[in-house]
Amino acid sequence: MTKEIHGTVADGFEAVREEFAAFVAGERDDYEGQLFAYVHGRRVVDLWAGDGVEADSLYAAYSSTKGAAHLVVALLVQDGTLELDRKVTYYWPEFAAEGKxxxxxxxxxxxxxxxxxxxxxxxxxxxxxxxxxxxxLADQKPFWRPGSAFGYHALVIGALTGEVVRRATGRTLQQVYEERIRAPYGLDFHLGLPAALESRYRPVQPMMPTPLQQAALDAAQTGPHTLASIAFNTHVPNPGTMVDYANSRTVRAKGPASAGGVAAARGLAGMYAATISELADRPPLLKPDTIAEVGQIHSIGYDLVSRTHRSYGLGFQATADTWHPFLGAGAFGHSGAGGSQAFADPRTGLAYGYTRRRLAFPGGAAPENQRLVRAVHTAALAVA
Structure with a gap:
């Protein structure tokens, strides 16, 4: 494999290329990844590395998909089609079962x-x-009193909010996303990958942990009856793996809104750029009041599923609190289990997207995002 870095950076972002190159030089020979960023709707970083990788190669987005799903919800709230403080049962009466x-x-x-x-x-x-x-889920008894605490609905939150969208609009969440977000901007971020684009998909490669990392993963394994096992559907016989899930053509074709999206880094960053900035001669998708509300922290503290400190806005991760504390207050986005990271920082106008092919230890946003995000953010502040 060549460790050549492809792509371009804008003036003032040369240090980002250097940081990306330094990281790639220390990675396995089979590393593949993409890094893309906008500042106030202007492309400033467009980099990729790895044999066979192109700028438009597509990777499993995993939970970065949740960002697209909840941007749909935000648009419908902004339109007045959905109301945040209405009961879910106003849209979906069957959800009332079992005390919900x-x-x-x-x-x-x-x-x-x-x-x-x-x-x-x-x-x-x-x-x-x-x-x-x-x-x-409509018939499922909740695992805690609804509204009293929070826990990561890892594989089902997109289905839950998607059913509300379908009941309110008569359209699936995926259809609304395609019509109002993906197609108008030509985004390489798909909730339902067309067969014609399959050749651009780079199948997920499994994690390759070191012995110490494997020991940590083994120690973190949960029993079959825990909230974590239920949330990640590992309490069933032969549950399959995350690799199996993303590499399933059925999953990619249907694009389940919790974790089934497929994206290039430029598609991830482009969606967030369109959310907060003028892009392609179009006004921002969200108005300032809506941007402030989706980024406002709604759940913070002990997550009952992950058993760690987490924080969420309206469907989005509160990116500064969860991942990158140097970002502006109100930054919002979502990482993915494959190592992807994507977010908007409205205070600096930064929109960021990162993808990689091999699953990263320990899961979620890959560790290299810490150095890459800091480099991009530092450059964005310097050129402001």
């Missing part, structure tokens, strides 16, 4: 519903189908 009737849409998208999965789990076919997931 008082939950509001605001609480639902803040990971406070308590239905992180089902007692018996989902089949692989169901995991690719948001409608099937939503139908099962």
């Amino acid at each position: 009737g008082a939950l509001t849409l605001r609480e639902l998208i803040s990971h406070r519903a308590g239905v992180v999965g089902t007692d018996t789990g989902f089949t692989a076919e169901e995991m690719a189908d948001d409608r099937a997931i939503a139908e099962r």
